[in-house]
Amino acid sequence: MRYLYLFLALVTGVAGVAAQVELRRQGTAVQLTVDGRPWTVLGGELGNSTASSAEAIREVMPRLRMMNLNTVLVPVYWDMTEPREGEYDFTLIDATLEAARANDLKVILLWFGAWKNSMSCYAPLWFKENYRKYPRAMTAQGKPLEIASVFSDDVYRADLRALQAWASHLAAADTAHTALMIQIENEIGMLENARDHSAAADRAYRAGVPRELTVHLRKHREELHPRLRERWESRGSRMEGSWEDVFGAGDETDEYFMAWYYANYAGRLGAEAKRLTGLPVYVNAALNSRGRRPGEYPSAGPLAHLKDIWHAAAPAIDMLSPDIYDSGFRGWTAQYHTADNPLFIPEIRREAANGAQAYYVLGEHDAIGISPFSVENSPTSPHYATTRGYAALRELQPLIAAHQGRGTMRGVYLDADSTELVIADEGLRITVSHYFTLPWDPRARDGSPWPAAGGVIIRLAPDEYIVAGTGLVVKFEDPAEVSAARALGEDGFAAAGGAAGAESRWQSKSRVGLGPVRAVRVEPDGSLTELRRYNGDETHQGRHVRIGVDDFETLHVKLYRYK
């Protein structure tokens, strides 16, 4: 275990030297750090209208603290920040900082500026009414949309001025570093058509592909999204030309064009937010999880298939982040965790599975954090699974932070459709199964819904592991051993008629057994305090370790070998 403590000392021992909030690399991971210490966002985002009165902000924060959040994502509304052109009101930002501090919470501020879910509904009325100065995006048929046109410098300047005003105020007011990050706009994207067809947009389209984009594509050819790479290479990897020359005709190319301009705009705003506050900045995406065409979903946002265009046009943006509402949780997280993009999930559908999902993304994808949307509407019971999961993760945080990016941790997420994960790890086969795969748990087959199971498996040292999470059964075996196929009852008896032919074929040199299995508490310095020993029935007489679907626990497991 000693080397682990050394890790922790390295990770946590730099306070004082470091700048306040920054992203730092640790191995292959990028971590958010506060005064030099990793900060895992166990977050929640407020519903859109909750932060519109100081009273409501003060009312909601203590509840979020009780849910064991450590970070709240709070909108900053342009219309309420600049009700009259050039006149600013920071009441809501001040109330947010004060209420967060009073409840020991950090905040991430979301700039609902020119765009919120594609639309410009949070722009102030003086801006909306002055559509000649602040023009709208147009459909191909010339219909104006309630979407400010990204091709207008006046739109950009108005948005920028407002952001500069509140970001400067934040920099001066937030000496306690309550704010951790800034989100630029919210779910940017064009609707109805893949691109804006206003006169200014058409002019930009006719100007052709900016050379910075093709230079970026050439430089990062190997990491490009396969679809973008194929479209570019199939036309000869051209370095210049019209959008159609370089990428072909069609709405995919229209989306690339639009993404370049949205990203360029958001990148310039992001650079300014960073310059004024020193905080990391990110953008969030409405995913095309329903297989639609660009424009049927918000076209050109920071989507995984457009990551290269966003990176090229917006180098100041630290992360492209997915808002995950539909199916495909594991797939989306994998698409947004790439060598050039750390994973942060600013929005995910609020549900009891969020605790299990948090373990998975922190362990498997070295995520910076996760944040269910409209979190204040969660059940208030202390038994709510997300509340309990967050409590357990707060305690586990020193170990997770120490192991991210080091190749010593895996995350697991299992449900009724995906019941088992097999991990090959340094001379071991580790089989992690959903708790309901135990043949004696009646809930597995009586129609009960399978609660989400999730956790992390951390190798502390050879043959020494942390198993943490909920709803898991974990077996450790020599990889050469062929597992017995037969099901054993809780008492260890083989299922009737299941014995012959189902015997293990013995071909291994040694077997793996369980040493002490301990439920532990993780102390802030990463050391472990034993809470109780598990053996006998609780380890199936030494065959596995497990955590029930109704529990969140951290187990410390030592293994041994015998012949």
Ligand code: DGJ
């Ligand atoms: C995603 C948006 O980013 C949120 O602000 C909210 O509108 C949710 N969708 C849906 O309620």
